[in-house]
Amino acid sequence: MREGSPWTGLGAVVLKELADHLTSVRMRILEILMLLAALGAVYTATQEIRKTIGEDPFVFLKLFTTAQEPLPAFAAFLGFLIPLTAIALGFDAVNGEYNRRTMSLVLSQPIYRDALLLGKFLAGIGTIAITLTALWVLLTGLGLWFLGVAPSTEEVGRALLFLFATLAYAGVWLALAILFSAHFRQPATSALAALSVWLLFTVFWTIVTDLFAKGLYRADPNDPIAQLAQARIGLFVSRLSPNTLYAELLVAFLNPQVRSLGPILVTQLEGAVMGTPLPLFQSFLIAWPQIVALVGTVIALFIGAYVIFQRQEVRA
Amino acid sequence: MSALIETTDLTKRYGAVTAVQDLDLQLKAGEVFGLLGPNGSGKTTTILMLLGLTEPTSGTARVMGLDPARKPLEVKRRVGYLPDSVGFYDELSGRENLAYVARLNGLRAREASPAIEQVLNRMGLGNDVGDRAVGAYSRGMRQRLGLAAILLKQVQIAILDEPTLGLDPEAAHEFLEMIRDLRAEGMVVMISSHLLHQVQAVCDRVGLFLKGKMVLEGTVEGLSESVLGGAFRIHVESRGQNVDAILRDVPSVAKVSAMGLNKYRLEAREDCRAAVSKRVIAAGAELLSLTLERPSLDEVYSRYFQEVRHDA
Numbered sequence: 001m002r003e004g005s006p007w008t009g010l011g012a013v014v015l016k017e018l019a020d021h022l023t024s025v026r027m028r029i030l031e032i033l034m035l036l037a038a039l040g041a042v043y044t045a046t047q048e049i050r051k052t053i054g055e056d057p058f059v060f061l062k063l064f065t066t067a068q069e070p071l072p073a074f075a076a077f078l079g080f081l082i083p084l085t086a087i088a089l090g091f092d093a094v095n096g097e098y099n100r101r102t103m104s105l106v107l108s109q110p111i112y113r114d115a116l117l118l119g120k121f122l123a124g125i126g127t128i129a130i131t132l133t134a135l136w137v138l139l140t141g142l143g144l145w146f147l148g149v150a151p152s153t154e155e156v157g158r159a160l161l162f163l164f165a166t167l168a169y170a171g172v173w174l175a176l177a178i179l180f181s182a183h184f185r186q187p188a189t190s191a192l193a194a195l196s197v198w199l200l201f202t203v204f205w206t207i208v209t210d211l212f213a214k215g216l217y218r219a220d221p222n223d224p225i226a227q228l229a230q231a232r233i234g235l236f237v238s239r240l241s242p243n244t245l246y247a248e249l250l251v252a253f254l255n256p257q258v259r260s261l262g263p264i265l266v267t268q269l270e271g272a273v274m275g276t277p278l279p280l281f282q283s284f285l286i287a288w289p290q291i292v293a294l295v296g297t298v299i300a301l302f303i304g305a306y307v308i309f310q311r312q313e314v315r316a
Numbered sequence: 317m318s319a320l321i322e323t324t325d326l327t328k329r330y331g332a333v334t335a336v337q338d339l340d341l342q343l344k345a346g347e348v349f350g351l352l353g354p355n356g357s358g359k360t361t362t363i364l365m366l367l368g369l370t371e372p373t374s375g376t377a378r379v380m381g382l383d384p385a386r387k388p389l390e391v392k393r394r395v396g397y398l399p400d401s402v403g404f405y406d407e408l409s410g411r412e413n414l415a416y417v418a419r420l421n422g423l424r425a426r427e428a429s430p431a432i433e434q435v436l437n438r439m440g441l442g443n444d445v446g447d448r449a450v451g452a453y454s455r456g457m458r459q460r461l462g463l464a465a466i467l468l469k470q471v472q473i474a475i476l477d478e479p480t481l482g483l484d485p486e487a488a489h490e491f492l493e494m495i496r497d498l499r500a501e502g503m504v505v506m507i508s509s510h511l512l513h514q515v516q517a518v519c520d521r522v523g524l525f526l527k528g529k530m531v532l533e534g535t536v537e538g539l540s541e542s543v544l545g546g547a548f549r550i551h552v553e554s555r556g557q558n559v560d561a562i563l564r565d566v567p568s569v570a571k572v573s574a575m576g577l578n579k580y581r582l583e584a585r586e587d588c589r590a591a592v593s594k595r596v597i598a599a600g601a602e603l604l605s606l607t608l609e610r611p612s613l614d615e616v617y618s619r620y621f622q623e624v625r626h627d628a
Contacts, residue, residue, distance in 0.1 A: 004389035012419035101403025108397035109420035110389045314369045
């Protein structure tokens, strides 16, 4: 029906939004938070790792996952900060343009709405990617400094996969925030809605999982098959949360010893040498369904935002 | 010369509400057209359909021969639009806002930067004003920045939605002067407004809207002649005996009404000021003032709708 490329003007939108994000006070605050989290986590991790150095072939990956009370590990910090950052970058993407009355100005230029929405998403992801990469390099540098051990190629590969997984996770929250920003007219409402979803998955999802697995399905304690079924139901429900998917990805990428992300039967362990690490590609295969699920969620949420936005009138 | 903007039976419905109904409109090169009417009479909806920002329910629109519903990018490249109470990015400067518009139009920074300077200077926003954050701009400055954004696109057609709304009389007058300048340069301008008296001065032709229909269309003079019955109104201030009777005696005067001490209003079939002055002086009265009232669109509008209401 319509003619002309939907990508027209995409570059202009991305550059403008990226500049906005990178200079915004919002992002400054989050960057400081992330920096503090990284420094704190690395420092405590290196203190802990020094005690056991030489025993672990993947000592570098421990930087991301080692925690010392009361501070959580860097990966746990990210699991907390990334959704907040993504929501902060996306919650006023669409309704903000309406409220500033800039929507009709922008859309009366020769671009399609596609470019505006996708540009905002890409700029958000780009902002997070820049920040994360900087943190990642900083962390690696600090690790080199404190530990005095250079990471192996495989460790670098795993750490890069971790970076990618974190970006995909950020994409879910960013797409959700943009979806709400298209649906709700008030930025405060859309921010609150996105944060509610985040709270639901962060705090209440274990309860929901329990409810489904234990409350609705009563397994006979003497029947292992029924118990396995119950565990699978629990796992299925918990995997509806992006937090679970992200956590599983971290486990698969950062703990090479992990061979499965679900329940393992004794028969499956036959012939396995316990505690030996998997090669990178095998870990990747274990995590593949989670990667697909996360990326798929991003795409589905973005399509939802796109449909809502396309149906809106230009006039506020 | 064929029409630059042409609509045939253009109709837009939102559910049961008809926003625009069977609109036939033609805009030719070099004219300023006023889309006038109260709020909610379908002016903005018409504009959005012309820009391809909303799809018509039925009927067709053509802008420079292009269908806005099918080729919105081509149309928007050729038409400048100043939205109703336009917004800019408050935290960016006027210059940066224009730079964004330029990039959205595919202009490279190197080509855009001299062009931006030029339009900013022309709109009186040059030098340090252009570097200030738009958040600190007055309403009039924002409107001028909006006009600068249109000039930047170097288009032949400009559509301005309520451009003088919220401006003080001075700023509104200044803005209308700028529109006159654009017209002199051969740009076609379409102005939508409910402030009839303000824009009637710059419009070559106007269309009066009511409830989604264009009920009257033509030049301001033509409309006032057809609606007000070609009446000329002359205000006379005169001191003397029986001025009333003297005025009534003037041929072509249809009606004389007293408007206060020594003040009279004449309704005549032609401009008979010369005859009035001669007779008043000849009768020995003093003539203090004599003015011909310009037909005002406000009056045309209210008179027309009185008639419509009477007929209904």
